[in-house]
Amino acid sequence: MLESLVVDNFTIIEHLEVDFHHGLSTLTGETGAGKSIIIDAIAQIAGAKSSKELIRHGSDKATILAEFSHFPFSSLKKLFEQNDIDLDEDYLSIQKEIKKNGRGIARINGSVVNGSFLRQVGDHLFNIEEQSKHQQLLNADAQLALLDAFSGKKLVQTLASYEKTYRELRSIKLKKEEIQKKNQDLKERLDYLKFADQEITEVDPKIGEDQRLEEKKIQLSNFEKISSSLQQIQTLIGGEDSIQDLLGQAQALSDSLENYGSSYQKIADNLTNAIEAVNDAMSEVSDVSDTLDLNDENELELVMERLSSFDQLKKKYGGTLEEVLSYQKKARSEIKFAENSEQSLKEYDEKYRLYLEQAHQLADKLTDIRKKSADKLEPLINSELKTLEFQNSKFEIKFTKSELQERGQDHLMFMVQTNIGEKMLPLAEIASGGELSRILLALKSVFSQFFENVTFIFDEIDSGVSGRAAQSMADKIYQIARSNQVISITHLPQLAAMSDYQYLIEKKIVDNRTISSVRLLDQKERVDEIAQMLTGTKMTKVTKDHAMEMLELAQKSKERE
Structure with missing residues (x-):
């Protein structure tokens, strides 16, 4: 869990300190106030590529410091041991400095680490979903990766054996081609x-x-x-x-x-x-x-x-x-x-045949595991979709067999029917922005139960959603936050009302410089901010009463949960 974040001289942030908590935290504020900049700072801690453009104008460097508790210790322990870095079960710190030349220097618990290691650690600590990345869900490779993550250890072991065999198969083929060319x-x-x-x-x-x-x-x-x-x-x-x-x-x-x-x-x-x-x-x-x-x-x-x-x-x-x-x-x-080449080619042909046979056997095993996992995943996704106002929707995973690839022989596609009587179509062909956001959230909701102490970051995942669907999304995100820390940028008053902690991001001019700041809102301030989100213009007593009612209803809903 991300406990605290300290940011210095990062884009329009001069200095920012914020403490986070378990549960659902929302970041709200006007467009352009700097909400996404905080997510960008967290992404740097998670291993995102550095750039000199991220340094505040006039500064020599940008610095980000994050501190964690209740993190996935068991899954990180082996990774840290392999890199000779000490890991305390109760505390973890990551610091990232971005120099003027754009080079980033990362330290974990005080030890300098490379970018690859930082990204591996970040993958264990965070599950970041930005609005710009929603389209990745439409990619067949991303869909296969999601199903594989759901399939668990049995698939991981079989996939490791397959990948080893496939690499050997490719190596034999390259050597054979090299002999033929020579x-x-x-x-x-x-x-x-x-x-x-x-x-x-x-x-x-x-x-x-x-x-x-x-x-x-x-x-x-x-x-x-x-x-x-x-x-x-x-x-x-x-x-x-x-x-x-x-x-x-x-x-x-x-x-x-x-x-x-x-x-x-x-x-x-x-x-x-x-x-x-x-x-x-x-x-x-x-x-x-x-x-x-x-x-x-x-x-x-x-x-x-x-x-x-x-x-x-x-x-x-x-x-x-x-x-x-x-x-x-x-x-x-x-x-x-x-x-001797003719004899060598015959030997490679025989070796290739044996590895090809083994690769096909493992690929068939992968297909079997994936199809069984798909049979379990489909009803779970369909159940989640119904709670997100897809009452008549249907979700299926379509398999087609391809030539042997790095991850097997399976080409799969997420298929969705959003209304009765319509054909099952690939997700990419039928989903609007709002529909895609809800389907993505349904997937996240299912997969969240397989994560141990991971911080979910949602950057406007609710984009394009309104009405009853908006409330359904708010409820679903809160359900994810019951077992995981969730930090979400939102423009939805329904989601802001459901949050356990609401932070306001503000932008102001000081000495002709733009500065972004963040502060945790108390109950009265939350009423005003949600009322402002409801109207978008001038607040009235009606909008304030509405905001107060939303907070009360949200509290009752959380108590029922």
Whole structure:
């Protein structure tokens, strides 16, 4: 139950605080006073989309705070646990801030939550019916959703199994179509892929081989220079008057200096290291010279041919040998896919057949549950319609079978006969605004008994209704309010008189700014407001007496209830 609402800088509301109560509360006032703005503020708490246009002109942000007690704790507990948010059984608060950029920040019990979670919580706390949404009742999907809500847990469980099967069915179909499309694309290039694989396989390149062959090509192309340089190095290191001879002489001299002090030892050590380094270099030159076999024109020709074959592959399949081999790997994968696709399609066909059979079985079960629920719902709606001045009306739910959809195979339509002798026609074809409002209320009245501590919000649900039908609607809304909190915007004096609490929404000009305010009316003020609603112009003693009589009759009616 919504206990209190605090609104700051929201459209024409500068600051508003209002306490609500269990039972039926009506919001009355002149057109344009801001009644619907309060419903809009509640809708923000329930998860409606934010907009910077909702911020009062000249303000940095709009803020809405709602506090609840006696809310559907059991149904919310699991949802809160899944999102790691604490939930007290006796208190719940929701705050919504709308920033200048239009972004909304919501907090539940102080914890920041996203819009999706806020909407889920709002669905548990509120059942909001705005005048602009009445037409949704004419939509077949909305009618199916209402019947499913009436059908209860058995349908929920079966529908969950069906939806899981249907999703798998669609997934199999998409995968099958993907294979077929890929197969079609491959047919046009399969020969090329096989040729590419064979061509790369014949060359059989290895990663880095081109770099090694490029180095060898340089060596083979410069054989004379390399051979000559190696011979000169060997002469310089080990020939007559070579580096080795000179270093040997220097080492002998350094050895003779050791007798003159330890400081000469470092010279001897360095010369020893130099001799070892020169010997190592000579050994390496000798090893290279012994294995040198670069004067082979046939080998150079072979290297050039192989490098040329690499260049051809790179031009076709990638700029490097790594890319060429990657292309071959992908080509082989696609070739294998094409070779195995027929078998895959057969497997998917069998899998699809099994899931399709299962989906049809579950869809049939859903149809059976829905038809049994419709048989129970129809007399309840017909009974409610009679209390709403549809004495000769008849309500039926018509089923037609469709292709498998997300919620089964049922396409249904709410059919109504409003007068004896007329045909049963879809609700959308026969209902006027007033008739639609009463039929909607009949549905709400039936479904209200399945809600636990939900706040019903009615925004001018009585639009287009007058006379006896208006009183019938007032009585029906009061019946809903006996087990649920109801907040209703109304222009009907009959409904205002039946309310337990009546709030007046007023609009006034302060410092050249429009401000909307709300206050709870006492008994005397209610008489004046209902009299004003009766006349629409100047009140008279007659209208005031009439208003007082309406309140007295309403009180007696409530006592009988």
